[in-house]
Amino acid sequence: MKVRALEDVVGSNREVDGGNWISRRLLVAEDHMGYSVHDTLIRAGTETKMWYKxxxxxxxxxxxxxxxxxxxxxRIWPIRKNTLYALDQHDEHVLRAFTDMRMVCVFNPPLQGQEKHDADGTYPVDSKQGNPPLM
Structure with missing residues (x-):
C-alpha cells in the first residue's frame, strides 16, 4: 500500500516548477505502479506548448x-472543471489557461520525477521503460 498526501509532496523534490506550471508528483517511476500521477497547477494567462512523443x-x-x-x-477544445482530455495519439498541443487551473495528470510510462519540457514540449523517455504503444 502506498499513501501519500499532497502536503508531503509540496516543498519536496517531487514538486517541480516549470514556469507556466507547478507539478506535484504524487506517484513516479520509483513507486513501481507503471504510471505517474501529478497534481498540477497551471498559471493563469499562460500558454504552454507540449508534445509527449x-x-x-x-x-x-x-x-x-x-x-x-x-x-x-x-482544433480548439474548451477545458473547464470536471473535464478530462486524453492525449491518446501523442498529440502535439498548446494549453492556454484563462484562469488558474488545477489538473490531475496521469502519465504512461511514468515520469522519473524531475522532468521539465524540452524545446519541443517533450519529456525524455526512460530507456528502461520504452515508449507506450500508439493506440
Whole structure:
C-alpha cells in the first residue's frame, strides 16, 4: 500500500516548477505502479506548448478554465472543471489557461520525477521503460 498526501509532496523534490506550471508528483517511476500521477497547477494567462512523443497522458481538470489547441488541425477544445482530455495519439498541443487551473495528470510510462519540457514540449523517455504503444 502506498499513501501519500499532497502536503508531503509540496516543498519536496517531487514538486517541480516549470514556469507556466507547478507539478506535484504524487506517484513516479520509483513507486513501481507503471504510471505517474501529478497534481498540477497551471498559471493563469499562460500558454504552454507540449508534445509527449514518449508518453501517453490523461488530464482531469478539477479547477479553472482554459483550452487545448491540437497542432495537427488547430482544433480548439474548451477545458473547464470536471473535464478530462486524453492525449491518446501523442498529440502535439498548446494549453492556454484563462484562469488558474488545477489538473490531475496521469502519465504512461511514468515520469522519473524531475522532468521539465524540452524545446519541443517533450519529456525524455526512460530507456528502461520504452515508449507506450500508439493506440
Amino acid at each position: 514518449h508518453h501517453l497522458e490523461s488530464v482531469y481538470c478539477i479547477e479553472g478554465e482554459g483550452e487545448v489547441v491540437t497542432a495537427s488541425d488547430q
